[in-house]
Amino acid sequence: MEEEFKLNKKWTMGFLSLTTAFALVACNDQQGDQKKGEQAKTTEQQNTNSDHMNMDHSSSGEVPTGLQEAKNPTFKIGSKAIMHTNHMPGMEGAKATIVGAYDTTVYAVSYKPTDGGKEVKNHKWVIQQEIKDADNKKFVKGDEVTIEADHMKGMKGAKGTIESSKDTTVYMVDYTPTTGGKEMKNHKWVTEDELAEE
Template sequence: MQGMEGAEATIVGAFDTTVYTISYTPTNGGERVENHKWVIHEELVDADKEPLEPGTEVTVDADHMEGIEGATATIDSAEETTVYMVDFVPTTGGEEVTNHKRVIESELSAE
């Protein structure tokens, strides 16, 4: 997300799951999105408990991006990790963003 790199953030939630990068064509007719970060396992329709492999075709049940809900997607990568929800003020200025979903551990650094 623009203005997020280098921003000071407060962690407001965390849980362990599998996160995926996906490629999909938005349901609203927009251009295909490649390697979208992040969709979590719980946001995939009819996903079993086991993590899915890259190349698997899935239906997305997330609403954090316009046109993603109900989209058919292909999993590009999968990683089991802790996922965080954060509050931060964009480095580009503007209002504080609250409850931003999804940041993974490798994207964070301690002060």
């Protein structure tokens, strides 16, 4: 009887050890999956930022033909706003001065640069007036277009695919990146929902 009790005790202890081992493995797997997800997100953000390292932060302030000034923008010209977007390093949280406000349709586009660089995915933003032969035609996800904007090296003349679109007010802004460096002048474009009052 005593031997049977000892045998049952050993079996129970072995079963508990095995169960604990499985639980630890499952927990480690879950933590591993979580870490992989976080690493993938970080890599995606780094890739997005590196895609935009060649963007011309500053411009002459010229706007495309046919672009209409906003009649009653939320953020008035000369006012200050805080940017909440990460198109490029140093934009998130930066203080911007509004230098232009326009009503238009904006597009996120993926395109292959004309200079042979790697494909730029989901670039924000290209406006209606920066798409070749757009006129008043509204584009939808999947439409192929030719980009006339020159925000980044290899962008002008590139063939692109529309990823998303929305009608909104876009702003041209001056700002100093939170990462340091010189003030960027006449940056194009920031949408209304990417700005907040100080």
